[in-house]
Amino acid sequence: MxxxxxxxVQAADLEGIRTHQAPDHTRVVFDTSAAVRYTVFSLDxxxxxxxxxxxxxxxxxxxxxxxxxxxxxxxxxxxxxxxTHRVVxxxxxxxxxxxxxxxxxxxxxHRLVVDLYAPEAERAPRVLPTPATERDVLIAxxxxxxxxxxxxxxxxxxxxxxxxxxxAKRLRDDLRAVEGFDVVLVxxxxxxxxxxxxxxxxxxxRADLFVSIHADAFSKASVRGASVYxxxxxxxxxxxARWLADRENRSDLIxxxxxxxxxxxxxxLASMIVDLSxxxxxxxxxxxxxxxxxxxxxVARMHKRRVETAAFAVLKSPDVPxxxxxxxxxxxxxxxxLLATAAxxxxxxxxxxxxxxxxxxxxxxxxxxxxxxxRRLRHTIGRGxxxxxxxxxxxxSTGILRAANGLSGDTIRVGQVLxxxxxx
Numbered sequence: 001m002x003x004x005x006x007x008x009v010q011a012a013d014l015e016g017i018r019t020h021q022a023p024d025h026t027r028v029v030f031d032t033s034a035a036v037r038y039t040v041f042s043l044d045x046x047x048x049x050x051x052x053x054x055x056x057x058x059x060x061x062x063x064x065x066x067x068x069x070x071x072x073x074x075x076x077x078x079x080x081x082x083x084t085h086r087v088v089x090x091x092x093x094x095x096x097x098x099x100x101x102x103x104x105x106x107x108x109x110h111r112l113v114v115d116l117y118a119p120e121a122e123r124a125p126r127v128l129p130t131p132a133t134e135r136d137v138l139i140a141x142x143x144x145x146x147x148x149x150x151x152x153x154x155x156x157x158x159x160x161x162x163x164x165x166x167x168a169k170r171l172r173d174d175l176r177a178v179e180g181f182d183v184v185l186v187x188x189x190x191x192x193x194x195x196x197x198x199x200x201x202x203x204x205x206r207a208d209l210f211v212s213i214h215a216d217a218f219s220k221a222s223v224r225g226a227s228v229y230x231x232x233x234x235x236x237x238x239x240x241a242r243w244l245a246d247r248e249n250r251s252d253l254i255x256x257x258x259x260x261x262x263x264x265x266x267x268x269l270a271s272m273i274v275d276l277s278x279x280x281x282x283x284x285x286x287x288x289x290x291x292x293x294x295x296x297x298x299v300a301r302m303h304k305r306r307v308e309t310a311a312f313a314v315l316k317s318p319d320v321p322x323x324x325x326x327x328x329x330x331x332x333x334x335x336x337x338l339l340a341t342a343a344x345x346x347x348x349x350x351x352x353x354x355x356x357x358x359x360x361x362x363x364x365x366x367x368x369x370x371x372x373x374x375r376r377l378r379h380t381i382g383r384g385x386x387x388x389x390x391x392x393x394x395x396x397s398t399g400i401l402r403a404a405n406g407l408s409g410d411t412i413r414v415g416q417v418l419x420x421x422x423x424x
Contacts, residue, residue: 012036012110013059014085020147021069022191028072028089029148029256030112032056038112040099047091051114055083071095071116093118105253107150113256134369136182137360139175140202142212142314143168143185144248147192149255152217152329154336161190163339164213167327170349171213178357178420179378180370192255195313202320208365209288209356210322212314214248215339217331224332225303226348228293229324230285231316232309248324249313284321287363292323292355299347300328301335325352354393361395377420381412394420 012034020027030036030053037054057079064075067089074090095116102111143165145151151160165187172183184205186198193201202210289307297305303326315322327348328335338344364371379390387410391398402408404421412418 011055011057011083012053014053014056014062015059015109016062017065017075017087018148019065019067019069019072020191021071021189022147022193023188024117026067026069026071026095026116027147027191027256028067028114028116030087030114031108032110032112033059035101035110036112038099040097040114042095042097044094047094049089049091049095049097049114049116051087051089051112052080053085053087053112056085057083058085071118089114089116091116095119102253102256105250107153108148108254111256113148134372135367136180137209137365137368137370138205138207139181139183139356140205140207140210140320141168141171141183141185142198142202142210143187144212144214144314145192145251145255146187147190147255149192149251151251152215152331154217154330154340155333156336156340158330158336158340160215160217160330163215163330163345164327165190166342167215167345167349168213170346171211171352174350174353175356177380177382180368181357181360192251192257194252194255194257195249198314199317199320199322202322203317207320208360208368210314210317210320211352211356212312212322212324213327213352214324215327215330216248218329219331221331221333223303224301224329224335226296226300226328227303227308227326228289228296229308229310229312229315229326230289231282231322232311238304238308249311281317281319281321284363285315285323288321288356288359289323291359292325292352295351295355295358296325296348299351300344303329357393358395379418379420381414381416381418383414385412385414386410387412390418390420396421 012032014030014032016031018029018031030051036056039052040049042049058077064077067075071092072089073092076088076090078086078088080086095118097114097116099112099114102113104110143161145161145164149161151164153159168185172185175181175183184207186201187193199210286307293302293305293307296302312324315324328339330336330339361370370377377394387398387401391401400421401418404419
């Protein structure tokens with residue numbers, strides 16, 4: 001059934017069409033110069049989604065873009081009677097469209113968003129069964145922003161969403177290099193996920209820790225340094241923390257989620273109940289945050305050398321300890337250049353991984369392999385590893401590490417596997 005929305009106050013120009021491919025849907029964004037009245041409907045044989053834009057015309061020189069991904073085969077435009085322009089999305093398979101408009105918010109103007117879901121993507125998420133045997137510690141790593149929401153933009157043109165995705169993937173690889181640890185990436189490509197959905201993914205996968213990675217900006221170019229945040233149960237620990245939380249919590253508007261906060265009238269009550277159940281989770285979040293601050297301060301300049309607190313929406317999980325790592329400020333020219341380099345991204349990711357591993361080895365979840373009595377970890381030697389750095393990473397002495405692996409000296413090679421004795 002076609003749905004029509006309130007008429008615009010003036011004719012609009014179609015300024016652009018952008019597509020983003022997510023794991024469960026394809027997003028099509030129509031940038032317009034003013035609010036638009038529109039209809040959306042589907043056709044079969046062949047599969048098409050039709051978007052009629054009333055009293056709208058393409059701007060001069062406009063051309064239909066080549067869609068990203070393989071869900072949309074082609075985008076076609078055609079003029080209709082009465083000032084309507086029709087956009088036809090030729091689909092590879094049947095889809096179920098959902099659509100909404102968004103009011104202007106920096107860096108975007110008016111937008112019509114059409115999300116195209118495959119029928120099977122609408123099913124309820126699968127809840128993983130409780131494992132019968134010892135399991136890996138599972139870390140949910142969330143690269144901030146994505147897709148419609150670029151995050152902070154450096155003077156060089158670099159996007160926060162790209163930098164933090166690169167750091168997150170390096171963090172995943174670093175953590176997985178150690179037996180007993182596994183990682184789920186909340187976002188693995190260039191697409192947007194609503195803030196609440198990010199924490200839901202961590203909870204559905206039964207993660208032991210949620211880590212959100214960011215690289216923000218401030219109004220003063222002189223502000224710099226990395227920071228680690230946990231959720232505040234009373235108020236932000238600094239004006240900067242409050243400012244950053246407010247900025248990040250607007251991401252759902254920028255990312256094009258639609259009026260999410262208005263769809264469920266019980267959201268406010270649910271948030272109050274959640275807040276009351278979080279005391280233990282907050283304590284664990286602060287402790288793992290301190291561990292990450294300690295390791296991160298060895299490779300990056302720190303904005304504050306302690307865990308700060310603020311009301312970040314992505315940290316509000318009642319049963320998963322959660323931290324947010326600001327890896328630096330893209331508004332600072334020197335830090336922006338540094339964060340764009342692969343070498344610094346590796347150092348930051350490795351430091352975050354060291355802090356997480358150190359905390360988990362000291363506080364292992366009871367049903368995990370690393371908590372089992374007498375369990376030994378294994379580490380695969382990577383480029384730049386030394387006996388001393390590996391010993392420091394796992395909080396063991398170099399002598400015990402050598403003895404556990406029958407080493408008479410410090411000579412090791414890339415690809416070699418070392419046994420890591422725990423409880424030493």
